[in-house]
Amino acid sequence: MTAVALSGVGKVFNAGRADQVVALTGVDLTVDSGQFVSLIGPSGCGKSTLLRLVADLIQPTSGTLTVAGKPARKARLDQEYGIAFQQAGLFEWRTVLRNVELPLELRGTGRRERKRRAEEMLELVGLADFTGHYPAQLSGGMQQRVAIARALAVHPLLLLMDEPFGALDEMTRERLQDELLRICAQTGTSTIFVTHSIPEAVYLSDRVVVMSPRPGRITDVIEIDLGPRSEATRQSAGFFAGITKVRRALRGTPAPTSSSPSASSSASAEVTAS
Amino acid sequence: MTRRLRVVLGALAALLLGALLWEGYKAVGSDNGASLFGVRVLPRADDSAMPHVLDILKRFGQPELAGGDPIWLVVLDACLFTLRSVAVGFGVGALIGLLLAIVMQRFRVVERGLLPYVILSQTVPLIALAPVIAGWGGKLSLGSYPWQPWMSVATIAAYLAFFPVAVGMLRGLHSPAAIAEELMHSYAAGWWRTLVKLRLPASTPYLFPALRLAGAAAVVGAVVGEISTGTRGGIGRLVIEYSREATGDPAKVYTAMIGAALLGLAVAALVGAAEFLLNRRRRVLV
Numbered sequence A: 001m002t003a004v005a006l007s008g009v010g011k012v013f014n015a016g017r018a019d020q021v022v023a024l025t026g027v028d029l030t031v032d033s034g035q036f037v038s039l040i041g042p043s044g045c046g047k048s049t050l051l052r053l054v055a056d057l058i059q060p061t062s063g064t065l066t067v068a069g070k071p072a073r074k075a076r077l078d079q080e081y082g083i084a085f086q087q088a089g090l091f092e093w094r095t096v097l098r099n100v101e102l103p104l105e106l107r108g109t110g111r112r113e114r115k116r117r118a119e120e121m122l123e124l125v126g127l128a129d130f131t132g133h134y135p136a137q138l139s140g141g142m143q144q145r146v147a148i149a150r151a152l153a154v155h156p157l158l159l160l161m162d163e164p165f166g167a168l169d170e171m172t173r174e175r176l177q178d179e180l181l182r183i184c185a186q187t188g189t190s191t192i193f194v195t196h197s198i199p200e201a202v203y204l205s206d207r208v209v210v211m212s213p214r215p216g217r218i219t220d221v222i223e224i225d226l227g228p229r230s231e232a233t234r235q236s237a238g239f240f241a242g243i244t245k246v247r248r249a250l251r252g253t254p255a256p257t258s259s260s261p262s263a264s265s266s267a268s269a270e271v272t273a274s
Numbered sequence B: 001m002t003r004r005l006r007v008v009l010g011a012l013a014a015l016l017l018g019a020l021l022w023e024g025y026k027a028v029g030s031d032n033g034a035s036l037f038g039v040r041v042l043p044r045a046d047d048s049a050m051p052h053v054l055d056i057l058k059r060f061g062q063p064e065l066a067g068g069d070p071i072w073l074v075v076l077d078a079c080l081f082t083l084r085s086v087a088v089g090f091g092v093g094a095l096i097g098l099l100l101a102i103v104m105q106r107f108r109v110v111e112r113g114l115l116p117y118v119i120l121s122q123t124v125p126l127i128a129l130a131p132v133i134a135g136w137g138g139k140l141s142l143g144s145y146p147w148q149p150w151m152s153v154a155t156i157a158a159y160l161a162f163f164p165v166a167v168g169m170l171r172g173l174h175s176p177a178a179i180a181e182e183l184m185h186s187y188a189a190g191w192w193r194t195l196v197k198l199r200l201p202a203s204t205p206y207l208f209p210a211l212r213l214a215g216a217a218a219v220v221g222a223v224v225g226e227i228s229t230g231t232r233g234g235i236g237r238l239v240i241e242y243s244r245e246a247t248g249d250p251a252k253v254y255t256a257m258i259g260a261a262l263l264g265l266a267v268a269a270l271v272g273a274a275e276f277l278l279n280r281r282r283r284v285l286v
C-alpha cells in the first residue's frame, strides 16, 4: 500500500502576477505504508509547501496527488493524517492538556479516553508536570513538544511533521527521535518529516529526499538502510556514510562509487543543511 | 487583596479630589464666572449654579416635594426603572452586534457591504431618531402584550450598544493566526466548529472591552432616549424635571445627575464582574 503518491506535482503561488513564485515543479514521490521519509534542502526550496500540499491545506497547480489511496481532500476530511507545523500554533486559552486533547475532541473521542491519551503523549514528550499550564508559561521548545504530542495523540496512519525538533536541545531531540521511531514502528505509521539536520534525516529515515530551490524540485532520493536504530547506530560507519551521501547530494556533486573512510568519519553530528 | 484595597482607596481619593476641586473653584471663582469676548469660559460659582457638595449630599436625604419620599429613594427608583431599559437594550444590542460580527466574518461580501452602514448608523443624530422609534413602537405590539414606552427606550439603547460589539467582535473573530486556522482545517473542522473552538475563544480579549463600551453606550442611549421620547419614570426624565427647578432648588438636579452617573458605574461594574467570573471559570476548567 502507498501512503502518499505524488506525480508531476507543481505549485505556483500568485500565478500570472508580478510576485509569481514557482514553489514546486515536477515532483514525483511515493511514500509506502509504514515508511519514514525525510525532506531536506535549503531554505525556500518548497519543503513546507510539499507538506501542505499533502495535507490539502493548499492545492497543486499541476499533477496528481493521492493520500491513503484517496484524493488529498478526501483524506483530509477523513482525518487520515496528523500534522505538526513549523511553529507550535497552540491555543493560548487552553491548557497544555486541553491543547493536546483538541484533535481528539474534534474526532469525538470520549472525555476520559481523551484525557488518558493526552496525558500519555505529554508524558512521552517529557511534559507530564505541565499539563495544567498555559502555553504562555512554557518555553519555545516546550511549546514545540506540546505540538508534537498533539500531532501524535490521534495515532494517525500518516504523520506530517515540519521541522518539529528545530527548537529543541540536542539531548531532548535525540530522545524524541527515538520515541518517534518507536511510535511509528509500533503503529505502522508512515511519516513525512521536514528537517534541516542531515544526521537527523539519516538517523530517522528509510529514504531521504533531497530538494533544491528555484524552482523547488526533488534532486535526489537516498535510500538509507541501517536496520533497527539504537544508540550504536549513531556511531556506526553506515550512519556516517549516509550523512556523506546526503551532504554530497545537497552540494550537488554525485557520490563516488566508493566513499573513503576518512571522509565518512569526518561527518560530525552537528552538520546541518542550508 | 491589597491590590483591591488600593483600587478602592484610589477611587475614594478620586472622589475626594473631585469634591475638593469643586469647592476650591467655588471659593476662588467669581460668582459671575468669566467671559471671553462674550463667551462664558468659566462657570458661575454662586450657590445656585454650583451648590456646596455637602448641600447636594444633604439633599439626598430630604423629601422630593414637601411630605414626599426622600430624594435618594426617588432617584433609586428612577435608576432601577432605567436599568431595565439599559439591561434589555444592552443584551439585545450585544447579541445583534455578535451576530452581525459573525455574519460579516463568515461572508466577505457581507462585511464589505454592511460595515459602512454599521458605521453610518452611529452618525445619525439620536435626537432625530428617538421620536421615529417611539412612533414605530406605538404601532407595534408583542403578541397580545402592547408596546411599552420603555421598550422604545431599550431599542434606542440597543441601537447604540450593538456598534462597539459588532466592530470589536469582528476584529476578534479575525484575530486567530493563519496557522491556527490551518490546524482546524487539517482537523476537517467546518465553519461552525472552527467558530466555537477557535474564533470565539480567541476573541474574548476583544469582547470585554467592547462590552464595556456597549454598557456605557446603553446607559447614554437610555437616558437620552427617555428625554427625547418623553418617557416617564426613568432617571433621564428626572434630570429634565429637576433641572426645571434649578433656580429654586439647585442641589436637586445634581442628585439626579449623580444618580445617572452611578447607573453607568453600576453597569460597568456588572460587565467587569462577568469578565472576572469568566476568567476564573477558565482557570478552573482544565
Ligand SMILES: Nc1ncnc2c1ncn2[C@@H]1O[C@H](COP(=O)(O)OP(=O)(O)OP(=O)(O)O)[C@@H](O)[C@H]1O
Pocket (backbone or CB within 6 Å): A013, A014, A021, A022, A023, A042, A043, A044, A045, A046, A047, A048, A049, A050, A086, A216
Ligand atoms: N502562501 C504563499 N504565497 C506566496 N509564496 C509562497 C507561499 N508559501 C510559500 N511561498 C514561496 O514558496 C517557496 C517555498 O516556500 P516553503 O515555505 O515551502 O519553503 P521551505 O523549504 O519550507 O523553507 P524553510 O526551510 O525556510 O522552511 C518560497 O520561495 C516562498 O516564498
Ligand SMILES: [Mg+2]
Pocket (backbone or CB within 6 Å): A047, A048, A049, A086, A162
Ligand atoms: Mg518550511
